[in-house]
Amino acid sequence: xxxxxxxxxxxxxxxxxxxxxxxxQNMNHEYMSWYRQDxxxxxxxxxxxxxxxxxxKGDVPEGYKVSRKEKRNFPLILESPSPNQTSLYxxxxxxxxxxxxxxxxxxxxxxxx
Amino acid sequence: xxxxxxxPGPLSVxxxxxxxxxxxYSNSAFQYFMWYRQYSRKGPELLMYTYSSGNKxxxxxxxxxxxxxxxxxxxxxxxxxxxxxxxxxxxSANDYKLSFGAGTTVTVRA
Numbered sequence: 087x088x089x090x091x092x093x094x095x096x097x098x099x100x101x102x103x104x105x106x107x108x109x110x111q112n113m114n115h116e117y118m119s120w121y122r123q124d125x126x127x128x129x130x131x132x133x134x135x136x137x138x139x140x141x142x143k144g145d146v147p148e149g150y151k152v153s154r155k156e157k158r159n160f161p162l163i164l165e166s167p168s169p170n171q172t173s174l175y176x177x178x179x180x181x182x183x184x185x186x187x188x189x190x191x192x193x194x195x196x197x198x199x
Numbered sequence: 200x201x202x203x204x205x206x207p208g209p210l211s212v213x214x215x216x217x218x219x220x221x222x223x224y225s226n227s228a229f230q231y232f233m234w235y236r237q238y239s240r241k242g243p244e245l246l247m248y249t250y251s252s253g254n255k256x257x258x259x260x261x262x263x264x265x266x267x268x269x270x271x272x273x274x275x276x277x278x279x280x281x282x283x284x285x286x287x288x289x290x291s292a293n294d295y296k297l298s299f300g301a302g303t304t305v306t307v308r309a
Contacts, residue, residue: 117295119297129299131297144296145202185248190241191242
């Protein structure tokens with residue numbers, strides 16, 4: 087089954103404790119992206135990747151890091167989480183560009199205390 | 200000022216009505232325009248994709264882009280209760296970096 091998986095689905099952590107949210111797709115997609123969703127603000131893109139070792143900033147990259155060492159994986163790293171990073175995070179992938187359908191993961195709900 | 204402005208609603212219409220949604224934007228470099236639909240507790244799904252100005256129709260959905268006015272619209276004809284969702288406009292200058300509107304919550308009453 088074609089899918090995008092994210093782990094963990096729910097996470098409660100404390101300020102400053104480094105964490106990684108994993109994202110994996112099994113469709114051999116070139117394009118992958120991370121978004122956060124907050125009430126009243128809609129979705130905001132954090133980082134995107136056009137292919138292995140090619141990443142670029144979205145609208146809200148501050149406080150986040152990403153890497154794309156393998157085509158199927160695109161982890162999101164929070165080196166020193168803060169309460170304003172409490173949010174619902176979505177990973178997505180598409181064949182090559184936004185014009186192709188993006189497949190979204192189930193979401194990761196993060197609470198930073 | 201946000202790059203993409205979208206009225207969050209909520210919007211409530213009777214079944215069979217036409218739903219009209221719109222967004223305005225300030226970045227003249229945007230040339231790829233999308234509408235996504237998001238059901239509660241789910242990830243968004245792409246509904247419509249338009250390049251540059253013009254109209255695009257897909258079944259009951261019509262997307263319009265007016266680049267001169269920096270204004271895009273989505274119309275849903277013969278609306279159904281299953282159309283109840285949040286609709287997000289999104290735009291890109293390079294087909295990679297994506298900027299979303301805040302989303303409009305739509306309820307279609309049976």
